[in-house]
């Protein structure tokens with residue numbers, strides 16, 4: 001969802017999960033770093049990028065997201081410390097959904113809150129109801145403004161809940177009570193936003209019907225797009241890691257190119 005709000009097409013976002021491309025989208029064109037599988041490494045990238053942008057005199061503010069589980073990683077702590085010491089303009093958004101796969105927050109930390117971890121590094125830190133979209137917009141606007149004014153990083157802990165299992169390889173019913181899920185379902189942010197907009201007379205039945213029809217059309221187009229078998233280029237492996245590839249990498253690239261050329265000759269014959 002965070003990637004979609006950057007205007008990145010859904011098929012490109014899902015490209016990595018489909019195994020089609022390393023990142024799926026163009027990080028430079030979208031000014032959005034590639035997704036990181038190792039937890040919390042993105043926070044160090046964010047701190048470094050924000051510091052570099054600051055040194056270049058640019059007004060960039062970096063938004064870096066992580067989960068509650070990621071706050072137990074060493075990289076989280078190093079990123080916070082680095083960003084704080086160098087006044088790097090980073091907004092750290094911690095989505096506290098209560099679980100790191102099957103590990104509940106209480107088994108992850110005894111800190112009074114995850115925002116306290118930011119305070120420990122001298123970072124202005126806030127807690128917010130993560131299921132309240134209006135509160136989220138408000139606090140993030142403020143945080144970006146604060147960081148852009150040169151006041152250093154901000155940490156926002158958003159309280160939310162993971163309604164489903166972590167993935168389809170996980171079965172949440174093995175480690176949590178369904179009553180807890182019911183309770184959080186009643187606080188669904190989409191339902192809350194809908195109630196709010198209805199009450200303010202900003203949306204009506206016609207608008208909702210049109211929105212649902214548009215969503216169905218988009219979903220059908222996305223399904224069709226994801227079923228297209230994409231050609232991949234194995235030499236891309238060498239293209240994006242170093243600005244100047246090492247002699248060893250150049251040699252390996254030449255080997256791969258020779259192998260691919262031999263393969264295509266074979267196919268032609």
Ligand SMILES: Cc1ncc(C[n+]2csc(CCOP(=O)(O)OP(=O)(O)O)c2C)c(N)n1
Pocket residue numbers: 037038039066067068069070071095097099100101162
């Ligand atoms: C360094 C590292 N260790 C373990 C994993 C395996 N892993 C993937 S997701 C996950 C839980 C993440 O929990 P959290 O940070 O709370 O984020 P959530 O997925 O709940 O948003 C773990 C342990 C990983 N990807 N990287």
